[in-house]
Amino acid sequence: GTPTPTTTLSASPAKLNLGSVDATGTSKSKKVSLTNKGAIAAVIGSVTATPPFVVAGGENTCSGQTIAPKKKCSFEVEFAPATPGAVSDQTIEVGYNGASPAMNLSGNGIAVTLKAPSKETFSSVAAGTSGKAKKIKISNPATVSVNLATTSVVGTDSGAFTITANTCTVTLKAKPGNCTITMEFAPKSGATGTQSATVGFSYTYGANAGVVSIPISGTVK
Incomplete structure (x- = not known):
């Protein structure tokens, strides 16, 4: 049979960085x-x-349409990275009576890093007593929420620190989501010198994971 006549679609912009x-x-x-x-x-x-x-759900005047010579159609594109990392040289497939237009799509997936203090130091107290509670604030600067695992205190002197309240449970909402771990320094009877441990939790978002780990210390009076 006779070959189907073909035409040429050109894309604008031909290069698109979605950031x-x-x-x-x-x-x-x-x-x-x-x-x-x-x-x-x-x-x-x-x-x-x-x-x-992905071709977004917005206005799409191309799919299922017939475009006369010199006429235009348009659609919207989004970047939805499942994992961190740079992505480039991806294309758009247009099914029509011609070759897919040259397109170069790129973007960069960012890992979610929660904001937390680099360390927390508690006021000195006598062994066998509890100090004033300290609130440790953790925030999520990302546009996505994260799922939090159980908060734990680990390290040599983990028994010297007590969590008295904790809102860092289940989910930390997207920006400006924040949560607070309230802790007291309560060194055991007979404890001396500086007591140190680490408080934190792991978290996930989709197939990705991260961890919050805050060194904590206090000196026995």
Whole structure:
């Protein structure tokens, strides 16, 4: 049979960097236009992006449409990285009577790092007594929420520190989500010198994980 006549769609912008996005998050969408540079109509089936890029649910005047010569259509693209890392050279597949337009999509997935104090020092107390409670605040600067594992106190003198209240449980919401671990320094009878331990928890978001680990110390009077 006779070959199906073909046409050419050109994409604008041909290069699109969707920037830095927290892993498991989604970027703002960016518009891509296709122009029919050929002499016959472009009959478009579907428009799909290579993951972790997606054709967004916004206005799409390309999929399932016939574009006359010199006419344009457009759709929106988003970057939704599941894991941290730079992604580049991804494309858009346009099913029509012609070759897919040249497109280069790139973006950078960012690991979620919770903000926590670098260390906490408690006021000196006598052995066998409890000091004033100290609130340790942890915050989530990311655009995605994280799931928190159980908070624990570990280390040589872990028994000298008591958690009296804790809102760092289950989920830490996206920015400006924060939580507080309230602790007291309560060195055991007979304890002397500086007591030190570490307080913290691990967390996950999608297939990714992180950890918060805060060195804590106090001196026995």
